[in-house]
Amino acid sequence: MKKKILVVDDEPSISMLIEFNLKLVGFEVHCVYDGEAVFQAIQHFRPDVIVLDLMLPKMDGIQVCRKLREQNNLVPIIMLTAMQDLSDKIAGLDNGADDYMTKPFSPQELISRIQAILRRLQTLPSTVENAPLTVGQIEIQADQREVTLRGQTIELTPKEFDLLLFLCKHRGKVLSRQQLLHGVWDYHFLGDTRIVDVHISHLRDKIEHNARNPEYIVTIRNVGYKLTEPAMKESLA
Structure with missing residues (x-):
């Protein structure tokens, strides 16, 4: 079709x-x-x-x-x-x-x-496992393209979902903006990489307790971003 x-x-x-x-x-x-x-x-x-x-x-x-x-x-x-x-x-x-x-x-x-x-x-549904991916209190059901935070569903755009999933699969690893563009947008982007920053900002607004002081998606200055496991105190907030 x-x-x-x-x-x-x-x-x-x-x-x-x-x-x-x-x-x-x-x-x-x-x-x-x-x-x-x-x-x-x-x-x-x-x-x-x-x-x-x-x-x-x-x-x-x-x-x-x-x-x-x-x-x-x-x-x-x-x-x-x-x-x-x-x-x-x-x-x-x-x-x-x-x-x-x-x-x-x-x-x-x-x-x-x-x-x-x-x-x-x-290609995503056929290449992911059925088991959910979990980081802190975020759970990603990749095959259904669903994300929950503290048990509550959060609405993400397709690109926000792809970005979060990619970060989750590479948790703990510092990823440059170019790596994110290639991995999430699936092309070598020619031009301003601010598109990554905007989508990261949107994700933080939706998943972080305090988007100005993020615990999940951390900025690595002059390099890019890293998804981290937040401290246990976050679960008690």
């Missing part, structure tokens, strides 16, 4: 270019041209990945992303932006986007990133 990609861009020339290239490699593609149209398209088309432009009429990409995540819709989102300002890219990630690309971009690079997302979602 063909994987479905929803393309959301108000510039017909860009939408047509993306659609043409995605169809060439076997994807089923549906295009809409404003933010409000996304929600009806999702109900009928049920995409596997959304390629979402930042600047859209009626509802911009950040608003769309935020609303989808508020509805607990975890479909992976790649944000497109013509803006070079890092703050705009970070805003997209802060509101639930899994990745971003800056226009102009290579269609092949977009295809590679979509394929990387799908590859991770498809």
Whole structure:
């Protein structure tokens, strides 16, 4: 069965270019041209990945992303932006986007990133053990893509889940941002590695007792991050 990609861009020339290239490699593609149209398209088309432009009429990409995540819709989102300002890219990630690309971009690079997302979602269930992974009071049921903290389910985006699982599998090991990009995003990222920092920040907000003083995901200055087993006192907090 063909994987479905929803393309959301108000510039017909860009939408047509993306659609043409995605169809060439076997994807089923549906295009809409404003933010409000996304929600009806999702109900009928049920995409596997959304390629979402930042600047859209009626509802911009950040608003769309935020609303989808508020509805607990975890479909992976790649944000497109013509803006070079890092703050705009970070805003997209802060509101639930899994990745971003800056226009102009290579269609092949977009295809590679979509394929990387799908590859991770498809291969994970068949390559993990059924036994849960446990770190402190965090339990990860990899085959079901579920995470609990102190017995309570926590909602993670697909990329947040992949990042936490990767850290857990390499617990105690210092991982550079490039290692995390390759291991979690499944490609050698060319550009700003801040995408890792943003997702780490989101994870800390959801799993740490105090995100400003993390006990699970520790920053190793000038290197990257490490997942650690918190002190026993955390369980008594």
